[in-house]
């Protein structure tokens with residue numbers, strides 16, 4: 135007898151995760167590395183590598199990161215790379231899948247992704263599954279946490295920060311905001327700020343991200359943050375405390391402004407409840423002290439309390455899986471999405 | 475405590491009364507009566523203060539209990555309410571996906 139599997143997918147700009155009704159989960163960097171030449175092809179025995187393997191061997195590969203700002207880029211290479219990644223995710227967690235088995239999938243997208251972007255995701259995913267549900271990412275996080283009421287989800291990813299106001303009803307468009315100020319933006323800010331203070335130090339995207347992930351937001355109370363960098367190959371120690379503090383606040387500020395927009399346009403009786411129940415998710419929630427940085431920049435708007443989720447990595451795909459599992463059959467029947 | 479003052483005063487007045495009837499009213503008697511009156515007034519005011527504190531405490535307890543009672547009521551309604559919320563979510567999700575399906579047909 136054919137089996138039915140449910141899967142929740144979080145296709146992210148930097149990482150993608152999948153969680154299944156069979157209790158499996160898997161995460162990978164959202165990239166594909168195509169062999170640069172015959173030598174590479176011979177070495178790897180394949181035309182391309184996926185995820186972390188591609189990152190590790192990037193010098194021999196042309197690495198494609200198909201998503202930008204949370205959505206698939208509009209070129210053939212990006213579409214094909216996304217297809218390979220989704221196929222890889224499904225194969226990793228459903229090795230037992232037989233022809234004829236049904237796969238019901240829910241996939242997260244940024245709330246304010248364009249219709250075109252959503253259509254591209256549907257076009258890529260649909261041939262790989264039997265039923266498909268498109269879910270706003272931050273809403274999926276709320277659903278994962280069973281937080282249906284009086285809270286504000288802030289999902290800080292690499293490409294976008296998605297905010298969603300929860301008030302016991304389905305989150306509509308006016309309850310959600312998508313910002314492009316997220317992890318990648320912070321990397322850029324930090325990169326520029328370090329160079330401004332120490333013009334000759336040598337930086338790469340990886341070095342900047344490592345500094346960010348190791349140190350995070352630095353409050354006034356903390357002492358110097360000594361980081362070893364090189365100048366013309368010569369290592370030396372540099373203090374980055376003020377640079378880190380200033381840069382993280384640059385991310386916290388637009389987020390706080392967006393929080394204020396969602397709070398300020400809500401029923402005044404419940405504004406305080408929203409403001410004091412800010413839940414930070416996504417990889418950005420692992421930035422040390424991000425909750426404090428957001429609380430600090432919220433002070434200008436009347437204050438607030440923020441907490442970070444425990445499972446930043448899988449929260450999104452757990453939410454999409456839960457939604458998938460809770461959808462009644464009669465809803466799924468209506469949701470046969472014809473090939474768009 | 476107050477009752478002991480009242481008894482003392484009663485006894486004193488009874489004795490004093492007999493002295494009055496016997497026409498012997500001394501300055502010291504007045505003085506003693508005065509002291510007892512003062513003590514009684516003081517103790518009454520203390521008791522009133524005490525009563526006020528108790529009343530405020532009682533009111534505070536009542537106010538504290540009120541949201542608890544409300545919470546208890548809503549907790550009792552919680553299970554069906556949450557179910558209702560979830561099904562509203564799923565309906566909303568269905569609707570938004572059906573709309574997406576329609577809208578996608580309109581663009582190339």
Ligand SMILES: Nc1ncnc2c1ncn2[C@@H]1O[C@H](COP(=O)(O)OP(=O)(O)OP(=O)(O)O)[C@@H](O)[C@H]1O
Nearest residue numbers: 146147148149291292293294317347417418420421
């Ligand atoms: N420990 C950490 N400290 C700071 N930042 C971190 C940490 N771990 C991950 N990040 C950042 O989180 C971001 C990735 O988060 P996440 O995996 O949620 O994004 P995504 O889902 O791929 O992106 P998007 O949702 O925008 O499409 C990256 O910018 C990464 O640098």
Ligand SMILES: [Mg+2]
Nearest residue numbers: 146271291416
């Ligand atoms: Mg994400």
